[in-house]
Amino acid sequence: xxxxxxxxxxxxxxxxxxxxxxxxxxxxxxxxxxxxxxxxxxxxxxxxxxxxxxxxxxxxxxxxxxxxxxxxxxxxxxxxxxxxxxxxxxxxxxxxxxxxxxxxxxxxxxxxxxxxxxxxxxxxxxxxxxxxxxxxxxxxxxxxxxxxxxxxxxxxxxxxxxxxxxxxxxxxxxxxxxxxxxxxxxxxxxxxxxxxxxxxxxxxxxxxxxxxxxxxxxxxxxxxxxxxxxxxxxxxxxxxxxxxxxxxxxxxxxxxxxxxxxxxxxxxxxxxxxxxxxxxxxxxxxxxxxxxxxxxxxxxxxxxxxxxxxxxxxxxxxxxxxxxxxxxxxxxxxxxxxxxxxxxxxxxxxxxxxx
Numbered sequence: 187x188x189x190x191x192x193x194x195x196x197x198x199x200x201x202x203x204x205x206x207x208x209x210x211x212x213x214x215x216x217x218x219x220x221x222x223x224x225x226x227x228x229x230x231x232x233x234x235x236x237x238x239x240x241x242x243x244x245x246x247x248x249x250x251x252x253x254x255x256x257x258x259x260x261x262x263x264x265x266x267x268x269x270x271x272x273x274x275x276x277x278x279x280x281x282x283x284x285x286x287x288x289x290x291x292x293x294x295x296x297x298x299x300x301x302x303x304x305x306x307x308x309x310x311x312x313x314x315x316x317x318x319x320x321x322x323x324x325x326x327x328x329x330x331x332x333x334x335x336x337x338x339x340x341x342x343x344x345x346x347x348x349x350x351x352x353x354x355x356x357x358x359x360x361x362x363x364x365x366x367x368x369x370x371x372x373x374x375x376x377x378x379x380x381x382x383x384x385x386x387x388x389x390x391x392x393x394x395x396x397x398x399x400x401x402x403x404x405x406x407x408x409x410x411x412x413x414x415x416x417x418x419x420x421x422x423x424x425x426x427x428x429x430x431x432x433x434x435x436x437x438x439x440x441x442x443x444x445x446x447x448x449x450x451x452x453x454x455x456x457x458x459x460x461x462x463x464x465x466x467x468x469x470x471x472x473x474x475x476x477x478x479x480x481x482x483x484x485x486x487x488x489x490x491x492x493x494x495x496x497x498x499x500x501x502x503x504x505x506x507x508x509x510x511x512x513x514x515x516x517x518x519x520x521x522x523x524x525x526x527x528x529x530x531x532x533x534x535x536x537x538x539x540x541x
Contacts, residue, residue, distance in 0.1 A: 235286070338376060
C-alpha cells in the first residue's frame with residue numbers, strides 16, 4: 187500500500203474517533219459514575235448502554251425487569267451503534283453498564299484506552315448472527331476474492347475482528363482490501379447504493395443485506411477455528427464497587443432472560459421483536475442464530491469462572507488482544523493476568539441460581 191492510501195485510512199479512523207471523543211466529553215458533563223448512582227448505595231441513576239441486536243438484554247429492557255428489581259434507582263437506557271462508541275462513553279465516564287462485544291473489550295482493556303471496567307456477564311456467543319456477506323453482482327464467491335474490493339464493517343467491533351480473522355485464514359493480505367468504517371444502518375444504505383462490495387455485520391442489518399448477497403463465512407465457523415467472539419456485559423469498576431447490589435440484580439434479570447429464550451422462545455421473540463421493530467417470526471429466526479448459555483454455565487471454567495479460578499474467557503480476550511496486535515490494531519496486548527482481573531465473578535454463582 188502506498189503511503190497516501192495509508193494516510194487516508196488513518197484519517198478515516200481518527201476523524202470519527204475524535205468526533206466521538208468530543209461527543210463523549212459532552213456526555214461526561216452529565217456526571218461521573220459515582221455522581222450517577224450516588225456514593226451511599228441508596229440509589230440514583232444507572233446509565234445503561236445497549237445495542238440493537240437480538241439478546242436477553244433487549245428482553246430485560248422490554249419487560250422492565252431491572253426497574254422492578256431496583257425500584258430505588260432510575261434506569262436510563264441509551265442505544266449505541268457499536269462497541270467503539272461505548273468504549274468512548276466509558277472513557278468519558280458517561281455510562282455504568284453496557285452490552286459490548288468481546289473484541290472491543292479486549293481493545294478497551296489495552297493501551298492506550300486502559301478502560302477501568304470489568305466483565306460481569308456473557309450475553310451470547312456469536313454464531314450465524316454475525317457474518318461476512320458479498321453483494322450480488324460483485325463476482326465475489328469466497329473470501330479470497332476480497333482482494334482489491336471495498337469491505338465495510340464497524341471498526342473496533344467483533345465484526346471487524348472476525349473480518350480480519352477471516353482474511354487471515356484465507357491468506358488475504360489485509361492491505362489489499364479497502365476497509366470502510368460504517369455502522370450497521372450505514373452499511374445497509376451503502377449496500378443499496380452499490381458503494382461497497384461486501385460487509386461483515388450482525389443482525390438485524392445482516393438479515394437485510396443477505397437478501398441480495400452471499401454469506402462467505404459466519405462467526406460460528408471462525409469460532410470453530412479458534413477465533414470466537416462474544417457479546418458481553420461490562421460495568422465500570424467504580425460502579426461495581428459502589429453498587430454491588432445493582433450488579434447482582436442485573437445478573438439475576440439477565441439470567442431470567444436467558445431462561446425465557448430457552449423455555450419460551452415465542453415470548454422471547456415477541457419481546458425482542460418489539461425492541462427491534464420487526465415481526466415475532468423474524469425475531470425468532472434471528473434469536474435462533476445466536477448461541478445462548480445456560481445461566482449456570484456463566485460461572486463455569488470455560489466462561490467467567492469464580493473468584494478463586496478465573497474462567498477461560500480471560501484467555502479468549504488475551505488471544506483477541508494478541509491478534510489485534512498482529513493486525514496493527516493496538517500497540518500491545520496486556521498480560522493474561524490483566525484480563526483475568528477484568529472478570530468480576532463475586533456473587534455470580536448465587537446470581538445465576540435457578541429461581
